[in-house]
Amino acid sequence: MDKIVVEGGQPLNGEVQISGAKNAVLPILCATLLADEPVEISNVPHLHDVVTTAKLLAGLGAGITVDQGTIGKGSESGVIVDPRSVNSHVAPYELVKTMRASVLVLGPLLAKYGHAEVSLPGGCAIGSRPVDLHIKGLQALGAEISVDHGFIKASAKRLKGARHVFDIVSVGATENVLMAATLAQGTTVLENAAMEPEIVDLAECLKAMGAKIEGAGTGRIVIEGVERLHGGKHAVVADRIETGTFLVAGAMTGGRIVARKTRPDTLDAVLDKLTEAGAEISVDGDRITLDMHGRRPKAVNLTTAPHPAFPTDMQAQFMAMNCIADGVGVINETIFENRFMHVNELLRLGADIRVDGHTAVVRGVNKLSGAPVMATDLRASASLILAGLVAEGETVIDRIYHLDRGYENIEEKLSGLGAKIRRTS
Ligand SMILES: CC(=O)N[C@H]1[C@@H](OP(=O)(O)OP(=O)(O)OC[C@H]2O[C@@H](n3ccc(=O)[nH]c3=O)[C@H](O)[C@@H]2O)O[C@H](CO)[C@@H](O)[C@@H]1O
Numbered sequence: 001m002d003k004i005v006v007e008g009g010q011p012l013n014g015e016v017q018i019s020g021a022k023n024a025v026l027p028i029l030c031a032t033l034l035a036d037e038p039v040e041i042s043n044v045p046h047l048h049d050v051v052t053t054a055k056l057l058a059g060l061g062a063g064i065t066v067d068q069g070t071i072g073k074g075s076e077s078g079v080i081v082d083p084r085s086v087n088s089h090v091a092p093y094e095l096v097k098t099m100r101a102s103v104l105v106l107g108p109l110l111a112k113y114g115h116a117e118v119s120l121p122g123g124c125a126i127g128s129r130p131v132d133l134h135i136k137g138l139q140a141l142g143a144e145i146s147v148d149h150g151f152i153k154a155s156a157k158r159l160k161g162a163r164h165v166f167d168i169v170s171v172g173a174t175e176n177v178l179m180a181a182t183l184a185q186g187t188t189v190l191e192n193a194a195m196e197p198e199i200v201d202l203a204e205c206l207k208a209m210g211a212k213i214e215g216a217g218t219g220r221i222v223i224e225g226v227e228r229l230h231g232g233k234h235a236v237v238a239d240r241i242e243t244g245t246f247l248v249a250g251a252m253t254g255g256r257i258v259a260r261k262t263r264p265d266t267l268d269a270v271l272d273k274l275t276e277a278g279a280e281i282s283v284d285g286d287r288i289t290l291d292m293h294g295r296r297p298k299a300v301n302l303t304t305a306p307h308p309a310f311p312t313d314m315q316a317q318f319m320a321m322n323c324i325a326d327g328v329g330v331i332n333e334t335i336f337e338n339r340f341m342h343v344n345e346l347l348r349l350g351a352d353i354r355v356d357g358h359t360a361v362v363r364g365v366n367k368l369s370g371a372p373v374m375a376t377d378l379r380a381s382a383s384l385i386l387a388g389l390v391a392e393g394e395t396v397i398d399r400i401y402h403l404d405r406g407y408e409n410i411e412e413k414l415s416g417l418g419a420k421i422r423r424t425s
Pocket residue numbers: 022023024026100101127128129130131132133134135168169170171172173194198312313335336337
């Protein structure tokens with residue numbers, strides 16, 4: 001099994017190109033099922049989760065063409081999905097269990113073909129992650145849904161537009177119901193919808209396919225159903241979590257990082273916290289420059305909450321920063337019940353962290369010391385790399401397959417900024 005070895009102590013300096021967002025490309029690939037013609041997606045990051053989604057779509061019968069020439073090189077890598085040959089409506093356990101976002105084929109299959117069977121995704125390291133809100137939202141549009149032998153079985157002649165209020169804000173449930181509503185009869189109004197930039201990007205792609213959507217990016221999305229969606233082209237939005245991860249790497253190491261081809265307007269809460277930590281941040285078009293001028297970061301308090309508040313997907317990385325910051329930082333995780341799996345591993349590197357329920361109190365120490373650690377989930381893996389970048393000696397991170405789900409070429413990108421990092425098998 002591959003491991004990542006990081007030798008700490010180098011301040012990071014230089015430019016890094018940000019990839020397309022994992023959390024945008026996955027729903028967008030699922031949305032292509034709604035079309036009657038091929039859909040061309042560009043700025044597709046080369047990630048394990050993208051490969052899994054492509055396998056899932058291919059398993060349903062869709063034609064997938066990958067631009068092998070450019071994918072993974074950070075240029076305009078692309079995927080064309082031709083949904084005309086779809087002949088199965090079943091998402092099997094083998095694929096869904098490895099990637100929860102597979103449940104996002106439920107809404108599109110149901111809306112387009114009137115029938116879908118999708119394996120229940122089950123829990124994962126960060127929490128139980130039920131899909132009841134997805135089911136309730138689709139039922140509000142008239143779907144008949146049962147959960148049987150571990151599968152969600154959904155059917156409907158044609159979905160009907162309705163007003164639906166989500167009990168709590170859910171990114172995935174908003175996406176599933178939004179996609180389904182594009183082909184429903186009549187108007188759907190989604191209240192208490194998630195406002196994440198990835199929802200906006202999905203809506204942009206759907207609109208390029210002929211969908212009629214207003215209000216994406218607000219808590220109220222209005223969708224006027226259409227008879228059919230055509231083919232289209234869409235470029236995936238930049239990954240705000242990848243951007244934030246590299247900026248934290250710059251802040252922790254006292255360096256200067258330029259993140260380019262990103263979307264600064266999607267990162268308000270993260271940039272505010274980095275400024276609070278003492279970073280000088282400047283924004284110029286699609287570039288963000290972070291300069292620590294060699295300073296040690298100051299500890300920050302933060303509470304995760306739905307967008308536009310501080311993202312849970314950046315919590316572990318900021319915890320790593322607080323570990324070596326000046327002062328005490330209090331971190332409240334309000335989205336997932338078990339998203340402190342990285343704490344025990346950070347403790348192995350010499351961090352001082354106390355956890356009480358959903359709160360972690362992190363006292364900054366003068367130095368961390370390298371040790372073997374184990375990645376438990378995607379962002380936990382990123383936090384361990386960040387900690388390794390400032391730890392004395394070598395940090396060896398095991399189970400890095402989590403990392404490959406969501407970061408494109410992370411070793412190459414960090415090496416390009418001066419980090420001493422390598423992958424071993
Ligand atoms: C592929 C993708 O885009 N993943 C992101 C998405 O996950 P995901 O879409 O799974 O996260 P949700 O926004 O749905 O989850 C928010 C909260 O709602 C709960 N919930 C959700 C659905 C449901 O039916 N019932 C229910 O109780 C969850 O357990 C969680 O406590 O948003 C999360 C929150 O920003 C991010 O951390 C993930 O990176």
